[in-house]
Amino acid sequence: MQLWYPGAARKPLGTQTEPKIGTPRVLIFHTMSGYLAGTDSWFRRDGYAGTESHFGVGGSWDKGLDGAVWQWQALDRKADAQYGGNAYATSVETSDGAKSGVPWTAKQLEALIDLGEWWCRQTGNPAKLVTSSSGRGFGYHSQFAAWNRSGHVCPGTARVKQLKERVIPEVARRLASGSDPTEAIVKKLPTLARGAKPGEDMQTLRALLLARSHPEVKTIEGGFDDVVEKAVRALQQWGGIKEDGVVGEATWRILLLRERK
Ligand SMILES: [Zn+2]
Incomplete structure:
Protein backbone atom coordinates (compact mmCIF):
# COMPACT_ATOMS: atom_id res chain seq x y z
CA MET A 1 0.00 0.00 0.00
CA GLN A 2 1.36 3.42 -0.97
CA LEU A 3 0.96 5.74 2.03
CA TRP A 4 1.19 9.05 0.18
CA TYR A 5 -0.84 9.78 -2.96
CA PRO A 6 1.46 10.65 -5.88
CA GLY A 7 -1.17 13.13 -7.13
CA ALA A 8 -1.10 15.19 -3.93
CA ALA A 9 1.21 17.86 -2.59
CA ARG A 10 2.60 16.50 0.67
CA LYS A 11 1.84 18.62 3.72
CA PRO A 12 2.91 16.67 6.83
CA LEU A 13 2.05 18.46 10.08
CA GLY A 14 5.34 18.01 11.91
CA THR A 15 6.27 15.31 14.39
CA GLN A 16 4.03 12.28 13.99
CA THR A 17 2.01 11.51 17.12
CA GLU A 18 -0.99 9.67 15.65
CA PRO A 19 -1.21 5.88 16.03
CA LYS A 20 -1.24 3.47 13.10
CA ILE A 21 -4.67 2.30 11.94
CA GLY A 22 -3.43 -0.22 9.36
CA THR A 23 -5.37 -0.43 6.10
CA PRO A 24 -8.39 1.92 6.21
CA ARG A 25 -11.79 0.48 5.25
CA VAL A 26 -13.85 3.59 4.48
CA LEU A 27 -13.18 6.85 2.65
CA ILE A 28 -15.26 9.59 4.30
CA PHE A 29 -16.08 12.76 2.35
CA HIS A 30 -16.35 16.15 4.07
CA THR A 31 -16.89 19.79 3.26
CA MET A 32 -14.60 22.24 4.97
CA SER A 33 -16.26 25.61 5.24
CA GLY A 34 -13.74 28.04 3.74
CA TYR A 35 -10.51 27.58 1.85
CA LEU A 36 -7.79 24.97 1.37
CA ALA A 37 -5.01 27.24 2.68
CA GLY A 38 -7.12 28.23 5.71
CA THR A 39 -7.73 24.60 6.57
CA ASP A 40 -4.02 23.92 6.22
CA SER A 41 -3.12 26.66 8.73
CA TRP A 42 -5.83 25.46 11.10
CA PHE A 43 -4.46 21.88 11.00
CA ARG A 44 -0.90 23.16 11.27
CA ARG A 45 -1.52 25.17 14.45
CA ASP A 46 -1.52 22.13 16.75
CA GLY A 47 0.11 19.64 14.37
CA TYR A 48 -0.92 16.03 14.83
CA ALA A 49 -1.95 16.74 18.43
CA GLY A 50 -4.97 18.68 17.13
CA THR A 51 -7.56 18.00 14.43
CA GLU A 52 -6.55 16.93 10.93
CA SER A 53 -7.75 15.10 7.85
CA HIS A 54 -5.81 12.90 5.46
CA PHE A 55 -6.66 14.89 2.32
CA GLY A 56 -7.99 18.25 1.17
CA VAL A 57 -9.23 19.23 -2.30
CA GLY A 58 -9.37 22.88 -3.40
CA GLY A 59 -12.04 24.51 -5.56
CA SER A 60 -12.22 27.43 -8.00
CA TRP A 61 -12.44 29.82 -4.99
CA ASP A 62 -8.95 28.69 -3.88
CA LYS A 63 -6.71 30.81 -6.06
CA GLY A 64 -4.91 28.54 -8.57
CA LEU A 65 -5.88 25.43 -6.56
CA ASP A 66 -9.08 24.23 -8.25
CA GLY A 67 -8.75 20.43 -8.15
CA ALA A 68 -5.47 20.54 -6.19
CA VAL A 69 -5.05 17.74 -3.65
CA TRP A 70 -3.11 18.22 -0.43
CA GLN A 71 -2.24 15.35 1.88
CA TRP A 72 -1.61 15.96 5.57
CA GLN A 73 -1.55 12.45 6.94
CA ALA A 74 -0.26 9.05 5.74
CA LEU A 75 -2.88 6.47 4.77
CA ASP A 76 -1.99 4.05 7.58
CA ARG A 77 -2.20 6.66 10.36
CA LYS A 78 -5.15 8.07 12.27
CA ALA A 79 -6.65 11.47 11.39
CA ASP A 80 -9.12 13.19 13.71
CA ALA A 81 -11.97 14.29 11.45
CA GLN A 82 -14.88 11.94 12.11
CA TYR A 83 -15.27 10.87 15.75
CA GLY A 84 -15.63 7.05 15.93
CA GLY A 85 -14.58 6.71 12.29
CA ASN A 86 -11.08 7.97 13.07
CA ALA A 87 -9.98 4.47 14.02
CA TYR A 88 -10.52 3.03 10.53
CA ALA A 89 -11.29 5.80 8.02
CA THR A 90 -9.48 7.96 5.49
CA SER A 91 -10.89 11.49 5.50
CA VAL A 92 -11.06 13.87 2.57
CA GLU A 93 -11.98 17.53 3.04
CA THR A 94 -13.31 19.60 0.15
CA SER A 95 -13.37 23.39 0.31
CA ASP A 96 -16.48 25.48 -0.44
CA GLY A 97 -15.07 29.01 -0.49
CA ALA A 98 -17.31 29.80 2.52
CA LYS A 99 -20.39 29.40 0.29
CA SER A 100 -22.44 26.84 2.16
CA GLY A 101 -24.30 24.31 -0.01
CA VAL A 102 -22.34 24.76 -3.27
CA PRO A 103 -21.63 21.60 -5.29
CA TRP A 104 -18.11 20.43 -6.10
CA THR A 105 -16.53 22.12 -9.12
CA ALA A 106 -15.77 20.03 -12.23
CA LYS A 107 -12.09 19.93 -11.22
CA GLN A 108 -12.89 18.92 -7.65
CA LEU A 109 -15.02 16.08 -9.01
CA GLU A 110 -12.22 14.95 -11.33
CA ALA A 111 -9.70 15.08 -8.47
CA LEU A 112 -12.04 13.13 -6.14
CA ILE A 113 -12.57 10.44 -8.77
CA ASP A 114 -8.79 10.07 -9.30
CA LEU A 115 -8.19 10.00 -5.55
CA GLY A 116 -11.04 7.54 -4.99
CA GLU A 117 -9.66 5.20 -7.63
CA TRP A 118 -6.16 5.30 -6.12
CA TRP A 119 -7.60 4.74 -2.62
CA CYS A 120 -9.58 1.67 -3.71
CA ARG A 121 -6.55 0.22 -5.51
CA GLN A 122 -4.32 0.79 -2.45
CA THR A 123 -6.73 -0.51 0.18
CA GLY A 124 -8.61 -3.17 -1.78
CA ASN A 125 -11.97 -1.66 -0.79
CA PRO A 126 -14.91 -1.50 -3.24
CA ALA A 127 -16.29 1.68 -4.87
CA LYS A 128 -19.69 1.57 -3.23
CA LEU A 129 -21.54 3.60 -0.65
CA VAL A 130 -21.46 1.88 2.74
CA THR A 131 -24.84 1.06 4.24
CA SER A 132 -23.63 0.92 7.84
CA SER A 133 -20.71 2.41 9.75
CA SER A 134 -19.11 -1.03 9.82
CA GLY A 135 -19.08 -1.36 6.01
CA ARG A 136 -16.21 -1.03 3.53
CA GLY A 137 -16.22 1.59 0.76
CA PHE A 138 -17.21 5.24 0.51
CA GLY A 139 -19.19 7.27 3.01
CA TYR A 140 -19.89 10.86 4.02
CA HIS A 141 -19.55 12.60 7.35
CA SER A 142 -23.21 13.15 8.24
CA GLN A 143 -24.15 9.60 7.20
CA PHE A 144 -23.91 7.96 10.64
CA ALA A 145 -24.04 9.18 14.23
CA ALA A 146 -20.96 7.04 14.87
CA TRP A 147 -18.99 9.46 12.69
CA ASN A 148 -20.74 12.68 13.58
CA ARG A 149 -22.01 13.26 17.09
CA SER A 150 -22.84 16.94 16.63
CA GLY A 151 -25.37 16.29 13.84
CA HIS A 152 -23.87 18.90 11.50
CA VAL A 153 -24.55 18.82 7.78
CA CYS A 154 -21.39 17.63 6.02
CA PRO A 155 -20.66 17.56 3.12
CA GLY A 156 -24.15 18.89 2.25
CA THR A 157 -27.01 17.68 0.03
CA ALA A 158 -25.54 18.77 -3.34
CA ARG A 159 -22.21 17.04 -2.67
CA VAL A 160 -23.79 13.85 -1.32
CA LYS A 161 -25.75 13.69 -4.59
CA GLN A 162 -22.51 14.14 -6.60
CA LEU A 163 -20.83 11.46 -4.50
CA LYS A 164 -23.62 8.97 -5.21
CA GLU A 165 -24.24 9.87 -8.86
CA ARG A 166 -20.80 10.86 -10.17
CA VAL A 167 -17.85 9.88 -7.97
CA ILE A 168 -18.83 6.35 -6.92
CA PRO A 169 -20.12 5.14 -10.33
CA GLU A 170 -17.07 6.56 -12.16
CA VAL A 171 -14.57 4.99 -9.75
CA ALA A 172 -16.47 1.69 -9.97
CA ARG A 173 -16.36 1.87 -13.78
CA ARG A 174 -12.59 2.48 -13.74
CA LEU A 175 -11.95 -0.38 -11.32
CA ALA A 176 -14.09 -2.72 -13.43
CA SER A 177 -12.15 -1.80 -16.57
CA GLY A 178 -9.11 -3.62 -15.20
CA SER A 179 -5.62 -2.76 -14.08
CA ASP A 180 -4.35 0.71 -13.34
ZN1 LIG B 1 -17.13 16.79 8.04
Missing part, protein backbone atom coordinates in the same frame (compact mmCIF):
# COMPACT_ATOMS: atom_id res chain seq x y z
CA PRO A 181 -3.45 2.32 -16.71
CA THR A 182 -0.70 4.42 -15.10
CA GLU A 183 0.99 1.29 -13.72
CA ALA A 184 0.93 -0.39 -17.14
CA ILE A 185 2.70 2.63 -18.68
CA VAL A 186 5.20 2.94 -15.81
CA LYS A 187 6.29 -0.68 -16.32
CA LYS A 188 7.10 -0.01 -19.99
CA LEU A 189 9.20 3.12 -19.46
CA PRO A 190 13.00 2.87 -19.11
CA THR A 191 15.07 4.33 -16.28
CA LEU A 192 16.55 7.61 -17.48
CA ALA A 193 19.54 9.39 -15.94
CA ARG A 194 22.08 12.09 -16.66
CA GLY A 195 23.61 11.64 -20.11
CA ALA A 196 20.61 9.91 -21.71
CA LYS A 197 20.51 10.80 -25.41
CA PRO A 198 17.62 12.56 -27.17
CA GLY A 199 14.92 10.19 -28.36
CA GLU A 200 11.31 9.22 -27.88
CA ASP A 201 11.61 8.47 -24.13
CA MET A 202 13.49 11.71 -23.49
CA GLN A 203 10.75 13.59 -25.37
CA THR A 204 8.19 11.96 -23.07
CA LEU A 205 10.18 12.94 -19.98
CA ARG A 206 10.73 16.54 -21.11
CA ALA A 207 7.08 16.95 -22.14
CA LEU A 208 5.89 15.66 -18.75
CA LEU A 209 8.29 17.99 -16.90
CA LEU A 210 6.95 20.92 -18.94
CA ALA A 211 3.40 19.85 -18.08
CA ARG A 212 4.33 19.60 -14.39
CA SER A 213 5.27 23.29 -14.23
CA HIS A 214 8.96 23.11 -15.11
CA PRO A 215 9.16 25.77 -17.88
CA GLU A 216 12.97 25.89 -17.52
CA VAL A 217 13.08 22.67 -19.59
CA LYS A 218 11.89 24.90 -22.50
CA THR A 219 11.48 22.24 -25.23
CA ILE A 220 10.83 18.52 -25.61
CA GLU A 221 13.93 18.20 -27.81
CA GLY A 222 17.22 17.36 -26.14
CA GLY A 223 18.93 14.91 -23.85
CA PHE A 224 19.18 14.47 -20.07
CA ASP A 225 21.15 17.62 -19.24
CA ASP A 226 21.73 19.71 -16.09
CA VAL A 227 18.43 21.55 -16.48
CA VAL A 228 16.46 18.29 -16.72
CA GLU A 229 18.30 16.82 -13.74
CA LYS A 230 17.56 19.88 -11.61
CA ALA A 231 13.86 19.73 -12.57
CA VAL A 232 13.74 16.00 -11.77
CA ARG A 233 15.30 16.57 -8.34
CA ALA A 234 12.81 19.35 -7.59
CA LEU A 235 9.93 17.05 -8.57
CA GLN A 236 11.31 14.23 -6.42
CA GLN A 237 11.61 16.55 -3.44
CA TRP A 238 8.01 17.72 -3.97
CA GLY A 239 6.81 14.14 -4.19
CA GLY A 240 8.73 13.06 -1.11
CA ILE A 241 10.61 10.29 -2.90
CA LYS A 242 14.37 9.64 -3.03
CA GLU A 243 16.04 12.74 -4.49
CA ASP A 244 18.61 11.11 -6.77
CA GLY A 245 17.97 12.82 -10.12
CA VAL A 246 17.30 9.42 -11.72
CA VAL A 247 13.93 8.84 -13.40
CA GLY A 248 12.76 5.37 -12.34
CA GLU A 249 9.32 3.95 -11.57
CA ALA A 250 8.48 6.22 -8.61
CA THR A 251 9.37 9.37 -10.54
CA TRP A 252 7.48 8.28 -13.69
CA ARG A 253 4.44 7.60 -11.49
CA ILE A 254 4.42 11.18 -10.22
CA LEU A 255 5.05 12.57 -13.71
CA LEU A 256 2.21 10.60 -15.26
CA LEU A 257 -0.49 11.80 -12.91
CA ARG A 258 -2.60 14.63 -14.21
CA GLU A 259 -0.97 18.02 -13.82
CA ARG A 260 -1.88 19.72 -10.54
CA LYS A 261 -1.02 23.24 -9.60
Whole structure:
Protein backbone atom coordinates (compact mmCIF):
# COMPACT_ATOMS: atom_id res chain seq x y z
CA MET A 1 0.00 0.00 0.00
CA GLN A 2 1.36 3.42 -0.97
CA LEU A 3 0.96 5.74 2.03
CA TRP A 4 1.19 9.05 0.18
CA TYR A 5 -0.84 9.78 -2.96
CA PRO A 6 1.46 10.65 -5.88
CA GLY A 7 -1.17 13.13 -7.13
CA ALA A 8 -1.10 15.19 -3.93
CA ALA A 9 1.21 17.86 -2.59
CA ARG A 10 2.60 16.50 0.67
CA LYS A 11 1.84 18.62 3.72
CA PRO A 12 2.91 16.67 6.83
CA LEU A 13 2.05 18.46 10.08
CA GLY A 14 5.34 18.01 11.91
CA THR A 15 6.27 15.31 14.39
CA GLN A 16 4.03 12.28 13.99
CA THR A 17 2.01 11.51 17.12
CA GLU A 18 -0.99 9.67 15.65
CA PRO A 19 -1.21 5.88 16.03
CA LYS A 20 -1.24 3.47 13.10
CA ILE A 21 -4.67 2.30 11.94
CA GLY A 22 -3.43 -0.22 9.36
CA THR A 23 -5.37 -0.43 6.10
CA PRO A 24 -8.39 1.92 6.21
CA ARG A 25 -11.79 0.48 5.25
CA VAL A 26 -13.85 3.59 4.48
CA LEU A 27 -13.18 6.85 2.65
CA ILE A 28 -15.26 9.59 4.30
CA PHE A 29 -16.08 12.76 2.35
CA HIS A 30 -16.35 16.15 4.07
CA THR A 31 -16.89 19.79 3.26
CA MET A 32 -14.60 22.24 4.97
CA SER A 33 -16.26 25.61 5.24
CA GLY A 34 -13.74 28.04 3.74
CA TYR A 35 -10.51 27.58 1.85
CA LEU A 36 -7.79 24.97 1.37
CA ALA A 37 -5.01 27.24 2.68
CA GLY A 38 -7.12 28.23 5.71
CA THR A 39 -7.73 24.60 6.57
CA ASP A 40 -4.02 23.92 6.22
CA SER A 41 -3.12 26.66 8.73
CA TRP A 42 -5.83 25.46 11.10
CA PHE A 43 -4.46 21.88 11.00
CA ARG A 44 -0.90 23.16 11.27
CA ARG A 45 -1.52 25.17 14.45
CA ASP A 46 -1.52 22.13 16.75
CA GLY A 47 0.11 19.64 14.37
CA TYR A 48 -0.92 16.03 14.83
CA ALA A 49 -1.95 16.74 18.43
CA GLY A 50 -4.97 18.68 17.13
CA THR A 51 -7.56 18.00 14.43
CA GLU A 52 -6.55 16.93 10.93
CA SER A 53 -7.75 15.10 7.85
CA HIS A 54 -5.81 12.90 5.46
CA PHE A 55 -6.66 14.89 2.32
CA GLY A 56 -7.99 18.25 1.17
CA VAL A 57 -9.23 19.23 -2.30
CA GLY A 58 -9.37 22.88 -3.40
CA GLY A 59 -12.04 24.51 -5.56
CA SER A 60 -12.22 27.43 -8.00
CA TRP A 61 -12.44 29.82 -4.99
CA ASP A 62 -8.95 28.69 -3.88
CA LYS A 63 -6.71 30.81 -6.06
CA GLY A 64 -4.91 28.54 -8.57
CA LEU A 65 -5.88 25.43 -6.56
CA ASP A 66 -9.08 24.23 -8.25
CA GLY A 67 -8.75 20.43 -8.15
CA ALA A 68 -5.47 20.54 -6.19
CA VAL A 69 -5.05 17.74 -3.65
CA TRP A 70 -3.11 18.22 -0.43
CA GLN A 71 -2.24 15.35 1.88
CA TRP A 72 -1.61 15.96 5.57
CA GLN A 73 -1.55 12.45 6.94
CA ALA A 74 -0.26 9.05 5.74
CA LEU A 75 -2.88 6.47 4.77
CA ASP A 76 -1.99 4.05 7.58
CA ARG A 77 -2.20 6.66 10.36
CA LYS A 78 -5.15 8.07 12.27
CA ALA A 79 -6.65 11.47 11.39
CA ASP A 80 -9.12 13.19 13.71
CA ALA A 81 -11.97 14.29 11.45
CA GLN A 82 -14.88 11.94 12.11
CA TYR A 83 -15.27 10.87 15.75
CA GLY A 84 -15.63 7.05 15.93
CA GLY A 85 -14.58 6.71 12.29
CA ASN A 86 -11.08 7.97 13.07
CA ALA A 87 -9.98 4.47 14.02
CA TYR A 88 -10.52 3.03 10.53
CA ALA A 89 -11.29 5.80 8.02
CA THR A 90 -9.48 7.96 5.49
CA SER A 91 -10.89 11.49 5.50
CA VAL A 92 -11.06 13.87 2.57
CA GLU A 93 -11.98 17.53 3.04
CA THR A 94 -13.31 19.60 0.15
CA SER A 95 -13.37 23.39 0.31
CA ASP A 96 -16.48 25.48 -0.44
CA GLY A 97 -15.07 29.01 -0.49
CA ALA A 98 -17.31 29.80 2.52
CA LYS A 99 -20.39 29.40 0.29
CA SER A 100 -22.44 26.84 2.16
CA GLY A 101 -24.30 24.31 -0.01
CA VAL A 102 -22.34 24.76 -3.27
CA PRO A 103 -21.63 21.60 -5.29
CA TRP A 104 -18.11 20.43 -6.10
CA THR A 105 -16.53 22.12 -9.12
CA ALA A 106 -15.77 20.03 -12.23
CA LYS A 107 -12.09 19.93 -11.22
CA GLN A 108 -12.89 18.92 -7.65
CA LEU A 109 -15.02 16.08 -9.01
CA GLU A 110 -12.22 14.95 -11.33
CA ALA A 111 -9.70 15.08 -8.47
CA LEU A 112 -12.04 13.13 -6.14
CA ILE A 113 -12.57 10.44 -8.77
CA ASP A 114 -8.79 10.07 -9.30
CA LEU A 115 -8.19 10.00 -5.55
CA GLY A 116 -11.04 7.54 -4.99
CA GLU A 117 -9.66 5.20 -7.63
CA TRP A 118 -6.16 5.30 -6.12
CA TRP A 119 -7.60 4.74 -2.62
CA CYS A 120 -9.58 1.67 -3.71
CA ARG A 121 -6.55 0.22 -5.51
CA GLN A 122 -4.32 0.79 -2.45
CA THR A 123 -6.73 -0.51 0.18
CA GLY A 124 -8.61 -3.17 -1.78
CA ASN A 125 -11.97 -1.66 -0.79
CA PRO A 126 -14.91 -1.50 -3.24
CA ALA A 127 -16.29 1.68 -4.87
CA LYS A 128 -19.69 1.57 -3.23
CA LEU A 129 -21.54 3.60 -0.65
CA VAL A 130 -21.46 1.88 2.74
CA THR A 131 -24.84 1.06 4.24
CA SER A 132 -23.63 0.92 7.84
CA SER A 133 -20.71 2.41 9.75
CA SER A 134 -19.11 -1.03 9.82
CA GLY A 135 -19.08 -1.36 6.01
CA ARG A 136 -16.21 -1.03 3.53
CA GLY A 137 -16.22 1.59 0.76
CA PHE A 138 -17.21 5.24 0.51
CA GLY A 139 -19.19 7.27 3.01
CA TYR A 140 -19.89 10.86 4.02
CA HIS A 141 -19.55 12.60 7.35
CA SER A 142 -23.21 13.15 8.24
CA GLN A 143 -24.15 9.60 7.20
CA PHE A 144 -23.91 7.96 10.64
CA ALA A 145 -24.04 9.18 14.23
CA ALA A 146 -20.96 7.04 14.87
CA TRP A 147 -18.99 9.46 12.69
CA ASN A 148 -20.74 12.68 13.58
CA ARG A 149 -22.01 13.26 17.09
CA SER A 150 -22.84 16.94 16.63
CA GLY A 151 -25.37 16.29 13.84
CA HIS A 152 -23.87 18.90 11.50
CA VAL A 153 -24.55 18.82 7.78
CA CYS A 154 -21.39 17.63 6.02
CA PRO A 155 -20.66 17.56 3.12
CA GLY A 156 -24.15 18.89 2.25
CA THR A 157 -27.01 17.68 0.03
CA ALA A 158 -25.54 18.77 -3.34
CA ARG A 159 -22.21 17.04 -2.67
CA VAL A 160 -23.79 13.85 -1.32
CA LYS A 161 -25.75 13.69 -4.59
CA GLN A 162 -22.51 14.14 -6.60
CA LEU A 163 -20.83 11.46 -4.50
CA LYS A 164 -23.62 8.97 -5.21
CA GLU A 165 -24.24 9.87 -8.86
CA ARG A 166 -20.80 10.86 -10.17
CA VAL A 167 -17.85 9.88 -7.97
CA ILE A 168 -18.83 6.35 -6.92
CA PRO A 169 -20.12 5.14 -10.33
CA GLU A 170 -17.07 6.56 -12.16
CA VAL A 171 -14.57 4.99 -9.75
CA ALA A 172 -16.47 1.69 -9.97
CA ARG A 173 -16.36 1.87 -13.78
CA ARG A 174 -12.59 2.48 -13.74
CA LEU A 175 -11.95 -0.38 -11.32
CA ALA A 176 -14.09 -2.72 -13.43
CA SER A 177 -12.15 -1.80 -16.57
CA GLY A 178 -9.11 -3.62 -15.20
CA SER A 179 -5.62 -2.76 -14.08
CA ASP A 180 -4.35 0.71 -13.34
CA PRO A 181 -3.45 2.32 -16.71
CA THR A 182 -0.70 4.42 -15.10
CA GLU A 183 0.99 1.29 -13.72
CA ALA A 184 0.93 -0.39 -17.14
CA ILE A 185 2.70 2.63 -18.68
CA VAL A 186 5.20 2.94 -15.81
CA LYS A 187 6.29 -0.68 -16.32
CA LYS A 188 7.10 -0.01 -19.99
CA LEU A 189 9.20 3.12 -19.46
CA PRO A 190 13.00 2.87 -19.11
CA THR A 191 15.07 4.33 -16.28
CA LEU A 192 16.55 7.61 -17.48
CA ALA A 193 19.54 9.39 -15.94
CA ARG A 194 22.08 12.09 -16.66
CA GLY A 195 23.61 11.64 -20.11
CA ALA A 196 20.61 9.91 -21.71
CA LYS A 197 20.51 10.80 -25.41
CA PRO A 198 17.62 12.56 -27.17
CA GLY A 199 14.92 10.19 -28.36
CA GLU A 200 11.31 9.22 -27.88
CA ASP A 201 11.61 8.47 -24.13
CA MET A 202 13.49 11.71 -23.49
CA GLN A 203 10.75 13.59 -25.37
CA THR A 204 8.19 11.96 -23.07
CA LEU A 205 10.18 12.94 -19.98
CA ARG A 206 10.73 16.54 -21.11
CA ALA A 207 7.08 16.95 -22.14
CA LEU A 208 5.89 15.66 -18.75
CA LEU A 209 8.29 17.99 -16.90
CA LEU A 210 6.95 20.92 -18.94
CA ALA A 211 3.40 19.85 -18.08
CA ARG A 212 4.33 19.60 -14.39
CA SER A 213 5.27 23.29 -14.23
CA HIS A 214 8.96 23.11 -15.11
CA PRO A 215 9.16 25.77 -17.88
CA GLU A 216 12.97 25.89 -17.52
CA VAL A 217 13.08 22.67 -19.59
CA LYS A 218 11.89 24.90 -22.50
CA THR A 219 11.48 22.24 -25.23
CA ILE A 220 10.83 18.52 -25.61
CA GLU A 221 13.93 18.20 -27.81
CA GLY A 222 17.22 17.36 -26.14
CA GLY A 223 18.93 14.91 -23.85
CA PHE A 224 19.18 14.47 -20.07
CA ASP A 225 21.15 17.62 -19.24
CA ASP A 226 21.73 19.71 -16.09
CA VAL A 227 18.43 21.55 -16.48
CA VAL A 228 16.46 18.29 -16.72
CA GLU A 229 18.30 16.82 -13.74
CA LYS A 230 17.56 19.88 -11.61
CA ALA A 231 13.86 19.73 -12.57
CA VAL A 232 13.74 16.00 -11.77
CA ARG A 233 15.30 16.57 -8.34
CA ALA A 234 12.81 19.35 -7.59
CA LEU A 235 9.93 17.05 -8.57
CA GLN A 236 11.31 14.23 -6.42
CA GLN A 237 11.61 16.55 -3.44
CA TRP A 238 8.01 17.72 -3.97
CA GLY A 239 6.81 14.14 -4.19
CA GLY A 240 8.73 13.06 -1.11
CA ILE A 241 10.61 10.29 -2.90
CA LYS A 242 14.37 9.64 -3.03
CA GLU A 243 16.04 12.74 -4.49
CA ASP A 244 18.61 11.11 -6.77
CA GLY A 245 17.97 12.82 -10.12
CA VAL A 246 17.30 9.42 -11.72
CA VAL A 247 13.93 8.84 -13.40
CA GLY A 248 12.76 5.37 -12.34
CA GLU A 249 9.32 3.95 -11.57
CA ALA A 250 8.48 6.22 -8.61
CA THR A 251 9.37 9.37 -10.54
CA TRP A 252 7.48 8.28 -13.69
CA ARG A 253 4.44 7.60 -11.49
CA ILE A 254 4.42 11.18 -10.22
CA LEU A 255 5.05 12.57 -13.71
CA LEU A 256 2.21 10.60 -15.26
CA LEU A 257 -0.49 11.80 -12.91
CA ARG A 258 -2.60 14.63 -14.21
CA GLU A 259 -0.97 18.02 -13.82
CA ARG A 260 -1.88 19.72 -10.54
CA LYS A 261 -1.02 23.24 -9.60
ZN1 LIG B 1 -17.13 16.79 8.04
